[in-house]
Each structure stands twice: as C-alpha cells, then as structure tokens.
Amino acid sequence: MxxxxxxxxxSIVEKLRARIWAVSRKPVRIMExxxxxxxxxHRFGIRxxxxxxxxxxxxxxxxxxxxxxxxxxxxxxxxxxxxxxxATFGDLLKVPGTRESLLTSKAEGARVxxxxxxxxxxxxxxxxxxxxxxxxxxxxxxxxxxxxxxxAEAESRGLDNYAVLSMHKLTPPAMRAILDSREIGLDGxxxxxxxxxxxxxxxxxxxxxxYHIPAAVAGFEPVDILWAILEIVRQCEEGKPRVANAYPxxxxxxxxxxxxxxxxxxxxxxxxxxxxxxxxxxxxxxxxDEYGRHDARRLFDVEVPESSVPDxxxxxxxxxxxxxxxxxxxxxTICTPLHPVGPCMVSSEGSCAAYxxxx
Amino acid sequence: xxxxxxxxxxxxYFGNPLLLPLEDASTFRLPQGxxxxxxxxxxxxxxxxxxxxxxxxxxxxxxxxxxxxxxEPLYLSAGFIIEEGFAVADxxxxxxxxSEATHEAGVSIVCGDTKxxxxxxxxxxxxxxxxxxVVPDGVDISVQRALPGDAVIVSGTIGDHGVTVLSQRQxxxxxxxxxxxxxPLNRLVRSxxxxxxxxxxxxxxxxxxxxxxxxxIAGNSSVGIEIDEELIPVSEAVKAACEMLGLDYLxxxxxxxxxxxxxxxxxxxxxxxxxxxxxxKNAAIIGHVTQDHPGIVTIRNSxxxxxxxxxxxxxxxxxxx
Numbered sequence: 068m069x070x071x072x073x074x075x076x077x078s079i080v081e082k083l084r085a086r087i088w089a090v091s092r093k094p095v096r097i098m099e100x101x102x103x104x105x106x107x108x109h110r111f112g113i114r115x116x117x118x119x120x121x122x123x124x125x126x127x128x129x130x131x132x133x134x135x136x137x138x139x140x141x142x143x144x145x146x147x148x149x150x151x152x153x154a155t156f157g158d159l160l161k162v163p164g165t166r167e168s169l170l171t172s173k174a175e176g177a178r179v180x181x182x183x184x185x186x187x188x189x190x191x192x193x194x195x196x197x198x199x200x201x202x203x204x205x206x207x208x209x210x211x212x213x214x215x216x217x218x219a220e221a222e223s224r225g226l227d228n229y230a231v232l233s234m235h236k237l238t239p240p241a242m243r244a245i246l247d248s249r250e251i252g253l254d255g256x257x258x259x260x261x262x263x264x265x266x267x268x269x270x271x272x273x274x275x276x277x278y279h280i281p282a283a284v285a286g287f288e289p290v291d292i293l294w295a296i297l298e299i300v301r302q303c304e305e306g307k308p309r310v311a312n313a314y315p316x317x318x319x320x321x322x323x324x325x326x327x328x329x330x331x332x333x334x335x336x337x338x339x340x341x342x343x344x345x346x347x348x349x350x351x352x353x354x355x356d357e358y359g360r361h362d363a364r365r366l367f368d369v370e371v372p373e374s375s376v377p378d379x380x381x382x383x384x385x386x387x388x389x390x391x392x393x394x395x396x397x398x399x400t401i402c403t404p405l406h407p408v409g410p411c412m413v414s415s416e417g418s419c420a421a422y423x424x425x426x
Numbered sequence: 427x428x429x430x431x432x433x434x435x436x437x438x439y440f441g442n443p444l445l446l447p448l449e450d451a452s453t454f455r456l457p458q459g460x461x462x463x464x465x466x467x468x469x470x471x472x473x474x475x476x477x478x479x480x481x482x483x484x485x486x487x488x489x490x491x492x493x494x495x496x497x498e499p500l501y502l503s504a505g506f507i508i509e510e511g512f513a514v515a516d517x518x519x520x521x522x523x524x525s526e527a528t529h530e531a532g533v534s535i536v537c538g539d540t541k542x543x544x545x546x547x548x549x550x551x552x553x554x555x556x557x558x559x560v561v562p563d564g565v566d567i568s569v570q571r572a573l574p575g576d577a578v579i580v581s582g583t584i585g586d587h588g589v590t591v592l593s594q595r596q597x598x599x600x601x602x603x604x605x606x607x608x609x610p611l612n613r614l615v616r617s618x619x620x621x622x623x624x625x626x627x628x629x630x631x632x633x634x635x636x637x638x639x640x641x642x643i644a645g646n647s648s649v650g651i652e653i654d655e656e657l658i659p660v661s662e663a664v665k666a667a668c669e670m671l672g673l674d675y676l677x678x679x680x681x682x683x684x685x686x687x688x689x690x691x692x693x694x695x696x697x698x699x700x701x702x703x704x705x706x707k708n709a710a711i712i713g714h715v716t717q718d719h720p721g722i723v724t725i726r727n728s729x730x731x732x733x734x735x736x737x738x739x740x741x742x743x744x745x746x747x
Binding site for chain 2: 075077081084109110111112115116415426
C-alpha cells in the first residue's frame with residue numbers, strides 16, 4: 068500500500084472519527100493557517116465527519132489571498148516596463164488588482180510568464196541576458212527557502228538581471244494578530260504542516276506559553292488532519308494546552324536546518340502588509356543588503372496609482388475567518404472562479420475556491 | 427522549407443487514391459446513414475511527449491469526436507501552419523505518426539493544406555483536422571439523452587494525458603513513468619455498439635477532464651449524476667504526480683478515453699465488450715444517472731461523504747505552499 072493510501076485508509080479514518088465524537092464534549096473552534104489544509108479539509112469532507120461541537124475556521128494561510136493589493140498593483144506596474152519579464156506562480160496571474168490583473172496586463176503585451184519554481188525564473192534570466200527577470204516571491208516559510216536559494220544562486224553566477232519582488236510572509240505573526248484581535252474566540256490551532264517542516268514544531272511553542280491555546284501540527288491526509296483535531300480536542304477537554312506534533316513523519320522539533328539557514332541567509336524580517344490584517348511588523352521577509360542587487364523593491368522606481376479593494380469584496384473578512392465564504396453576498400453570484408472579485412476565489416488554496424469546488 | 431519538400435513529405439506518407447490527384451477538393455460517396463462532420467485545431471505544447479505527439483493527437487482527436495456521435499470515421503483533412511525554420515526531421519516524425527494513426531483507425535487523410543509563417547508566429551507548428559463519418563441508422567448518441575437509472579462508464583485510467591503534458595512542459599521528472607493515452611477509439615466504440623446499440627451518450631473527456639464532461643452531460647440532459655471516487659480508475663503514477671503537484675485528476679485531460687452512459691440493463695454487456703479492446707481494458711462503471719439534483723454531479727468519497735463536482739473555470743495550477 069502506498070504511504071498516502073495508508074493515511075487515507077477508511078477504517079483508520081472511521082476509528083479517528085469515532086474517537087473524536089467520543090471525546091468531544093465542549094464546543095471547540097479550531098482555526099487552520101494553511102491553504103493546503105483549507106483545500107484538503109474541503110476535498111476530503113472533513114467537516115462533515117466532525118461532531119457539531121467542533122467548528123473549523125480558515126485563517127490567513129493562502130499565500131495568494133494574503134498578498135495585499137498594493138503588492139499586486141506594484142507587480143502589475145513592473146510588468147508594464149518593456150525591459151522586465153515578470154515570472155510568477157500561476158495562481159497570481161488571475162488575481163484582480165485595483166484596476167487589472169497580471170493576466171490582462173499580459174494580454175496587453177506585458178511580458179509575464181508562468182513558472183513552477185523560482186529556479187525556472189533564474190534559468191529564464193540566464194536565457195534572456197538583455198532583459199530583467201523579476202520573480203514574484205509569494206508564500207510563507209515553505210516557499211521562501213527555495214526563493215532565497217534562487218537569489219543566492221543568481222549572486223554566485225553573477226546573474227545581475229535576476230531579481231525577486233519579495234512578498235513573503237511569516238505565519239507566527241499572523242497567528243498572533245488573529246489571536247490578539249479576539250474576533251473569534253478560538254480554542255485550538257491547527258498548525259501548518261509544510262511550514263512546520265521548515266520551522267520545526269517548536270516554532271509554535273508561543274501558542275502554549277503566551278496564549279495557553281491547544282495546538283497540533285497536522286499533515287494533509289485525512290488521517291493526519293483528524294489525528295491533529297483529536298489532539299486539540301483532547302487538550303481542550305483536559306485543559307492542558309501544548310503543541311502536539313501529529314505529523315512526525317515530516318516535522319521535527321527544530322525543522323529543516325538547511326532550509327531555515329538559506330532563508331535567514333538571504334532574507335531578514337521586516338514589516339509586511341497583509342490583505343485582511345493590514346500592516347504587521349516583523350511579519351515579512353525582505354532581501355538583505357548583501358543581495359540588494361537582486362531586490363526588485365530597491366532596483367525599480369515604478370509609479371503605482373493608489374490601491375483599493377473592489378466594492379463589496381469580503382476577502383479580508385474571509386481571510387480572518389470571521390466570514391465563511393458562503394456568507395459573502397458575492398459568493399457564486401457575482402464572484403466565481405471565472406470572474407473572481409477577490410483572490411480567495413482565484414487561488415486553488417483560497418477558502419472561497421475550496422467552498423465553490425468542494426462545498 | 428520548400429513547397430516541394432512539404433508536398434513530398436505529405437504525399438509520401440498520406441498517399442491514397444483520394445488524395446493523390448492533388449485536386450483542389452476530394453470527392454467521394456458516403457455509405458448510407460447520417461453524415462457526421464467535425465473539426466479541431468491542435469496547439470499542444472510540447473509538440474512531442476511520452477506516448478505521442480501533436481500529429482497523433484490531431485488524428486485521434488478528430489477520429490474520436492466523430493466516434494462520440496457513434497459515427498464510423500472515414501475521411502480527414504489536415505491543415506498545417508508551420509513556423510519558418512521548423513526542423514524537417516521533426517515534421518517528418520509528426521507526419522509519420524499521423525500516417526500510423528490513420529492506419530490504426532482505418533481512416534484516410536484526403537485533403538490538406540500547408541502554410542509557412544514567419545518565426546515566432548506559430549509556436550513551431552499548429553495543426554487543424556476536420557473529419558467526416560457516417561452514423562449508422564438506428565444509432566442515436568447525444569449528450570442530451572442520459573436518463574435516470576443509466577450507468578456511467580469510463581473506458582480506463584484518467585488524467586494520463588493531462589499530467590504527462592504538464593510534467594513535460596516544466597521538465598518535472600517523476601520516477602514513475604507518465605505516458606499520454608492518446609489513441610483512436612473508433613474500434614472500441616464499434617465493439618460497444620455491437621454489444622448494445624442502445625448507448626445513449628458518449629463523450630471524450632479532453633480539456634477539463636471527466637468532471638467537466640459529466641457536468642456537461644448532467645446539464646444537457648437535465649439529470650443528476652452520482653459517481654463514486656473509489657470506482658474511478660487512476661494509475662498510481664498519475665495519483666502520485668497529482669498529490670505532489672496539488673492537482674485533481676478529475677479535471678485533467680484525457681485523449682484516449684471515453685465516458686459512456688448506457689441503460690443499466692446493458693451495462694454489463696457493454697463493459698465486457700470494452701474490456702476486450704486494448705483501449706478499454708480498464709473500463710469501469712463509476713456511477714449512475716439520477717433524477718435528483720438535475721444539472722449537478724456529486725462524488726462520494728471513501729468515507730461516505732458526498733460533495734458536488736464543479737467545473738473548473740480554467741486550467742489547474744500546481745500548489746504554491
């Protein structure tokens with residue numbers, strides 16, 4: 068049996084489901100902070116397996132969704148320069164900025180190209196020495212190390228025509244912002260599995276020490292997610308919050324050191340603006356001075372008209388978990404995957420797209 | 427690329443009595459029945475992929491579109507838009523593939539056209555094929571004909587072509603082999619109709635995958651469709667690639683598969699006939715048509731949870747984080 072099949076085994080899922088139903092007494096609100104968790108929870112129908120005492124919330128875990136319109140508009144402005152090729156992950160292409168998207172900019176002649184990895188963008192720079200390639204760096208601690216590696220590689224190869232527009236963000240500050248806002252009385256945190264693989268599960272220790280809130284790191288198969296939810300429910304019932312690692316096959320206490328070192332080598336913490344959360348100090352990653360010649364923010368002085376969010380768009384509230392997608396008046400009426408109003412419907416990791424596709 | 431060279435290539439590999447006089451048009455009589463006519467243009471990238479190339483795809487795609495109406499495909503046209511500087515050796519490989527596909531399907535290319543355009547105007551090569559066939563009397567296959575109680579059958583493993591092309595585009599190398607399923611399905615359809623002429627719907631789930639095809643059937647027939655995830659045949663290689671990239675195989679293109687809707691009582695017979703054909707050996711019943719929730723397709727997972735299958739607005743992108 069393949070490993071992923073074992074973690075989808077219906078008999079194990081049923082045992083975990085029954086255990087959760089047996090243990091769960093108190094109402095419990097659990098928030099996840101990972102677009103892949105959002106997607107998996109909906110795809111596997113996890114919510115329908117849970118007792119009515121448990122309510123799941125989606126937090127700011129979708130890298131495309133949390134990218135603020137100021138950054139989207141900045142990227143679009145860069146794309147309009149004839150000397151720049153913008154390289155980006157696919158999902159970002161369709162996100163509407165204040166006036167247009169990267170896709171419409173491309174249709175009007177801008178050089179925008181989709182890549183699957185920052186190393187593809189690096190190769191694009193090597194193959195196009197007369198152009199400047201700007202890679203749009205979105206994503207959390209999972210993606211930042213690879214993007215950092217592309218910058219380090221560009222530096223060592225002398226590829227001065229490669230730059231990154233870093234819009235990378237860190238998950239712990241967003242968690243703190245959500246918890247500090249108290250907009251939702253959360254009882255548990257489902258910690259992101261891929262991020263934890265890089266950071267280590269100890270990165271979430273502050274949830275116990277400062278917030279006394281139960282937490283569990285979860286993988287992405289049904290067994291992983293249900294096991295983590297069971298852990299959280301148990302902690303709630305016992306009144307003993309801690310950080311449980313329900314993804315031990317991938318997550319270690321200290322994480323993946325080479326990945327963290329690469330991230331720390333190329334980036335430093337700085338302010339970042341999150342859609343839905345606003346400016347959070349120390350929540351973003353900026354490129355260090357030593358790699359400044361690959362920092363798109365330093366290299367280019369582009370004029371970006373004032374950014375705004377479309378009327379009626381509730382992505383900010385969806386990202387904070389205070390509005391479920393199907394409670395947005397635009398959901399499935401005006402806002403659909405074909406004609407998205409905001410990023411939550413565009414990205415495959417967005418809550419609205421998950422609700423639309425999987426119900 | 428000289429006009430003579432192009433003509434020599436095509437005449438050499440496509441040559442048949444209808445084509446060879448190289449008239450402005452080919453004339454022929456059609457057997458008795460209703461004529462069926464279709465066209466498609468092929469712009470696939472990359473041009474070559476494991477399991478086939480743009481040439482094989484252009485023949486099989488049009489043969490299959492005719493077959494999906496129950497028509498016996500007979501004659502194809504082939505139009506080529508070739509970018510200046512396109513390697514003749516590559517063009518020859520593609521034309522050879524087309525010739526082999528026509529022989530396999532038992533069809534002939536009876537007319538064609540070539541245009542050469544300047545560099546960067548055609549992304550290498552584009553091909554258009556149109557096809558003519560005949561639907562025998564008594565065969566009435568349409569996307570509008572599904573009825574509650576009918577069985578929904580898929581002819582084999584899904585997602586093979588879509589994930590293969592995606593992985594080739596980005597040089598994503600997986601340990602397990604990914605191979606496109608591009609194939610002509612007319613002989614498979616013939617054997618199915620011989621087993622039961624009452625087949626109601628046939629569709630080839632190309633762009634958008636079986637999810638889109640089932641949604642189209644449900645919408646056009648004003649019926650609901652319920653499928654079971656456990657029953658859908660998917661190869662281990664495709665499953666693994668999808669998991670890694672965060673793709674859903676329900677939405678990946680297939681170029682050598684079909685979805686059939688048949689009366690429940692005939693399903694066993696049709697299935698047996700399919701499994702006797704090389705392109706139907708993994709055929710399986712994956713669900714049924716229902717009068718409930720017309721226009722909506724639902725899928726049941728292995729935990730008994732049902733969810734609605736929506737159409738994707740655009741191509742899938744691998745996950746970011």
